[in-house]
Amino acid sequence: MPDTATIAEPTTLSYAMAVNAALRRALAERGDTILFGEDVALPGGVHGVTRRLRTEFGERVFDTPISESAILGGAIGAALMGRRPIVEIMWADFTFVAFDQLINQAANVRYVSQGRLHAPLTVRTQQGATPGSCAQHSQSVEALFAHIPGLRVCLPATPQDAYDLTLAAIGCDDPVIVIESRALYHSMKGPVTFGTEWPTIGGARTARPGTDITVVTWGATLHTALAAAEALHEEGLEAEVVDLRWLNPLDDRTVLESVARTGRLAVVHDANLTGGFGAEITSRVAENGIPLLAPPVRVGTNDLRIPAAPSLQGAAIPNAATVAERLMKACTAGSLS
Amino acid sequence: MHESDLNQYLNELTSMWRIRHFEEHVAQLRADNLIAGSVHLCNGQEAIYVGTCAALDLRRDAVFPTYRGHGWAIACGTPLDALFAELLGRAGGVNGGRGGSAYLSAPDHGLYGENSIVGAGAPIAAGAALAATFDGSGRITVAAFGEGAMNQGSVHEALNFAAVYQLPVLFIVENNRYSELTPIASMVRSDRLYSRASGYGMRGVRIDGNDIDTVRETAIQAAAHTRSGGGPVLIEAMTQRLVGHYFGDAQLYRPDGEVEQAREDEPIARLTRLLAARGVAQAELDAIRDAAHQEVAEAAKRALAAPLADPSTIEEHMYA
Numbered sequence: 001m002p003d004t005a006t007i008a009e010p011t012t013l014s015y016a017m018a019v020n021a022a023l024r025r026a027l028a029e030r031g032d033t034i035l036f037g038e039d040v041a042l043p044g045g046v047h048g049v050t051r052r053l054r055t056e057f058g059e060r061v062f063d064t065p066i067s068e069s070a071i072l073g074g075a076i077g078a079a080l081m082g083r084r085p086i087v088e089i090m091w092a093d094f095t096f097v098a099f100d101q102l103i104n105q106a107a108n109v110r111y112v113s114q115g116r117l118h119a120p121l122t123v124r125t126q127q128g129a130t131p132g133s134c135a136q137h138s139q140s141v142e143a144l145f146a147h148i149p150g151l152r153v154c155l156p157a158t159p160q161d162a163y164d165l166t167l168a169a170i171g172c173d174d175p176v177i178v179i180e181s182r183a184l185y186h187s188m189k190g191p192v193t194f195g196t197e198w199p200t201i202g203g204a205r206t207a208r209p210g211t212d213i214t215v216v217t218w219g220a221t222l223h224t225a226l227a228a229a230e231a232l233h234e235e236g237l238e239a240e241v242v243d244l245r246w247l248n249p250l251d252d253r254t255v256l257e258s259v260a261r262t263g264r265l266a267v268v269h270d271a272n273l274t275g276g277f278g279a280e281i282t283s284r285v286a287e288n289g290i291p292l293l294a295p296p297v298r299v300g301t302n303d304l305r306i307p308a309a310p311s312l313q314g315a316a317i318p319n320a321a322t323v324a325e326r327l328m329k330a331c332t333a334g335s336l337s
Numbered sequence: 338m339h340e341s342d343l344n345q346y347l348n349e350l351t352s353m354w355r356i357r358h359f360e361e362h363v364a365q366l367r368a369d370n371l372i373a374g375s376v377h378l379c380n381g382q383e384a385i386y387v388g389t390c391a392a393l394d395l396r397r398d399a400v401f402p403t404y405r406g407h408g409w410a411i412a413c414g415t416p417l418d419a420l421f422a423e424l425l426g427r428a429g430g431v432n433g434g435r436g437g438s439a440y441l442s443a444p445d446h447g448l449y450g451e452n453s454i455v456g457a458g459a460p461i462a463a464g465a466a467l468a469a470t471f472d473g474s475g476r477i478t479v480a481a482f483g484e485g486a487m488n489q490g491s492v493h494e495a496l497n498f499a500a501v502y503q504l505p506v507l508f509i510v511e512n513n514r515y516s517e518l519t520p521i522a523s524m525v526r527s528d529r530l531y532s533r534a535s536g537y538g539m540r541g542v543r544i545d546g547n548d549i550d551t552v553r554e555t556a557i558q559a560a561a562h563t564r565s566g567g568g569p570v571l572i573e574a575m576t577q578r579l580v581g582h583y584f585g586d587a588q589l590y591r592p593d594g595e596v597e598q599a600r601e602d603e604p605i606a607r608l609t610r611l612l613a614a615r616g617v618a619q620a621e622l623d624a625i626r627d628a629a630h631q632e633v634a635e636a637a638k639r640a641l642a643a644p645l646a647d648p649s650t651i652e653e654h655m656y657a
Contacts, residue, residue, distance in 0.1 A: 070494035077464020173657035
């Protein structure tokens with residue numbers, strides 16, 4: 001960890017190493033944390049996110065059997081007894097093997113016990129399609145978690161957020177699902193300010209200010225949306241891009257305030273459309289009676305399975321060009337008024 | 338018989354009667370529609386709860402039973418009023434009516450929660466034991482489930498997880514022969530479930546779960562073994578339900594005469610016979626039964642008179 005003299009100076013880190021820095025700080029500063037999962041300790045994680053933590057923190061960091069129910073159930077049990085477990089589920093697709101422990105168990109603990117019990121666990125996982133990733137290692141599943149009351153859900157999109165949101169999740173007394181982006185782990189580097197405060201959960205971020213349309217997105221799709229916004233800029237249109245960061249708690253005020261200014265709404269996500277979280281955002285804007293100059297736009301993957309071949313994936317999942325095209329249409333529709 | 342042994346037996350008899358009468362009251366309250374929803378009664382399995390809890394220190398140990406958990410709750414010392422109130426949907430229930438019969442908890446008494454998902458409590462109990470390896474509490478945990486749960490993946494994962502790290506867990510299989518409505522013997526090729534323990538590298542034993550002495554002494558030994566770092570233990574306690582899987586179960590799947598036979602062999606009858614054979618007067622045994630009945634009946638009456646859970650509170654305790 002940097003000393004306090006340098007703490008305000010940003011350090012350039014990859015997304016993966018930003019998560020690593022957050023985990024290191026949590027393990028160093030909070031004696032109640034333990035970290036476990038498949039291949040996270042001695043191997044340092046299949047994506048290298050937990051490298052060196054075993055060496056530094058010994059048996060508080062350990063490898064587990066390939067047993068997602070035991071990992072998640074074990075984390076719940078340890079959390080009930082006052083530990084603050086941080087566990088890794090290697091792929092978001094693997095959470096389905098043990099959905100019971102998240103949905104029937106972790107999410108219920110506080111409510112059903114009237115707050116006598118709580119389960120402050122952090123589940124780190126990662127999602128998204130990358131070239132060649134098969135249909136069982138490619139899904140974007142955030143809406144499934146966001147649908148469950150009792151679970152907090154976040155998707156960091158930058159190294160700074162990878163650091164801040166991870167710490168906020170660990171500090172939170174509710175079960176939190178942190179959905180990282182495998183595509184960003186090593187491809188994205190950026191400045192990270194460590195700060196002295198412990199971050200807290202919640203809050204969207206306006207990633208790009210604009211006046212013509214509000215684009216709501218989260219996770220790695222942020223970068224698709226920002227690239228599309230850049231393309232619009234070339235055409236003289238300014239998209240405001242809101243990175244939700246947290247689906248629960250949901251900062252819908254930032255969204256509503258933005259849409260009220262721009263009069264147009266697009267939601268953009270890698271997840272498929274039906275029941276996607278974009279539908280929730282669109283509903284909230286409609287429900288709040290925000291007047292729109294054009295019908296809202298939802299951009300996501302069509303309701304498909306995810307194919308492995310890069311050319312097929314490319315056709316299935318939104319990219320900057322397809323997003324820009326949809327945004328452009330939305331910006332020109334109804335513009336006579 | 339030493340006086341201390343006699344007192345222990347009499348206390349155990351009281352505890353088992355308390356559970357039995359509680360379940361009988363619950364059946365009546367359910368029949369009268371004063372309790373809503375499914376109830377899963379444990380009549381006939383009381384020795385497992387009372388015997389095991391004798392081996393626990395419930396100020397630090399933690400029990401994770403199933404939806405057939407009223408007996409565990411009572412054996413842990415959960416107040417009867419608050420248990421009845423929970424089943425009756427009253428504000429004063431152990432969980433204010435949020436848990437109900439099948440998913441209640443009373444952590445102040447070491448009861449960290451029933452579970453209505455078969456087998457799901459086993460990994461959680463392993464995790465609670467994992468915490469003990471870091472917090473120096475000396476805690477052990479009990480994962481209790483029926484024999485049917487032995488066919489759940491989560492139980493397999495929990496057994497291996499606990500064995501790998503030598504966690505202080507007692508896995509107690511309450512083998513009442515029926516996995517819900519289906520005989521376990523028809524759903525496993527080998528019905529010697531305790532023998533699976535060796536495959537995980539842990540101790541396993543099958544015991545007579547209707548014999549209070551056997552359950553207590555096995556639990557004491559197993560608890561000492563696991564508390565001292567010897568690793569988890571799997572105890573298959575053979576028993577029988579005197580009632581259906583759930584209230585209203587017609588039990589058409591049970592052969593004629595089976596329940597009648599089970600009544601001869603159930604733990605209260607057996608302990609009562611043992612005490613009578615050792616010279617305890619029938620009047621004293623009857624008095625124990627009647628006192629437990631009165632205690633339970635009064636608790637039920639108080640719970641029925643208590644206010645219902647307040648709908649204006651439903652938003653509370655969702656998040657930290």
